[in-house]
Amino acid sequence: MSESIPGYTYGSSGTAASPVDTEELAQLKATVMFTGDDEQALRTAGDVLEDQVDDVLDVWYGFVADHPHLVAYFSTPGGEPIQEYLDRVRPRFSQWILDTCRRPYDRTWLDHQEEIAQRHTHEKKNTTDGADSVDNIPLRYIIAFIYPITATMRDFLGKKGHSAEQVEAMHQAWFKAVTLNVALWARPYVRDGDW
Numbered sequence: 389m390s391e392s393i394p395g396y397t398y399g400s401s402g403t404a405a406s407p408v409d410t411e412e413l414a415q416l417k418a419t420v421m422f423t424g425d426d427e428q429a430l431r432t433a434g435d436v437l438e439d440q441v442d443d444v445l446d447v448w449y450g451f452v453a454d455h456p457h458l459v460a461y462f463s464t465p466g467g468e469p470i471q472e473y474l475d476r477v478r479p480r481f482s483q484w485i486l487d488t489c490r491r492p493y494d495r496t497w498l499d500h501q502e503e504i505a506q507r508h509t510h511e512k513k514n515t516t517d518g519a520d521s522v523d524n525i526p527l528r529y530i531i532a533f534i535y536p537i538t539a540t541m542r543d544f545l546g547k548k549g550h551s552a553e554q555v556e557a558m559h560q561a562w563f564k565a566v567t568l569n570v571a572l573w574a575r576p577y578v579r580d581g582d583w
């Protein structure tokens with residue numbers, strides 16, 4: 389399915405290369421307390437979420453839609469929401485949920501994180517979809533979004549009959565993974581040498 393998503397370029401040549409090395413990634417994982425148990429919990433979460441990603445996206449898009457200061461980043465500089473842009477990004481967002489749960493966090497994954505990071509910034513925002521939108525999302529919102537992206541996931545993780553303990557493990561692993569993503573996505577926003 390993923391190959392047919394417009395603008396989804398995981399593992400493709402010609403996309404961003406991350407300057408982050410494997411040791412830096414290992415240290416970052418250690419900093420968010422990400423372990424092999426979290427990797428396992430995320431694999432389970434991938435199975436739990438697979439047929440729910442559309443419902444998750446309804447919640448997240450609903451959250452954005454309820455906040456004009458967030459819809460602004462899917463809108464023209466004049467403030468008119470661009471439905472085609474919202475629609476085109478959505479399946480890539482869904483795929484990201486499954487990638488976060490299932491992909492090995494290796495070089496290809498790191499490069500893809502850099503690509504997603506740049507797509508939120510002046511470097512590449514709008515280019516994938518040819519959107520006539522504002523060209524940067526402030527870092528503060530990327531960081532603040534960790535909370536809703538994490539908090540809203542718990543109910544979905546609990547919908548397939550797992551024990552409270554398993555749901556908690558999946559939720560914690562998800563929280564760590566999102567924090568790890570956002571730490572990597574901060575890179576293009578930060579002054580050289582300060583990341």
Ligand code: HEM
Pocket residue numbers: 395396397452458459461462477480481484504507508512513514515516517519525529530531533534537566569570
């Ligand atoms: C794109 C996730 C924060 C607006 C994306 C994509 C993902 C994603 C997975 C698709 C990447 C791709 O092209 O494959 C996240 C996560 C966030 C976050 C996990 C924080 C935890 C935000 C915030 C906004 C935002 C705060 C502001 C409303 C957008 C927009 C795009 C996008 C406009 C399309 C960018 C483009 O032109 O390519 N995001 N995002 N995101 N996100 Fe975010």
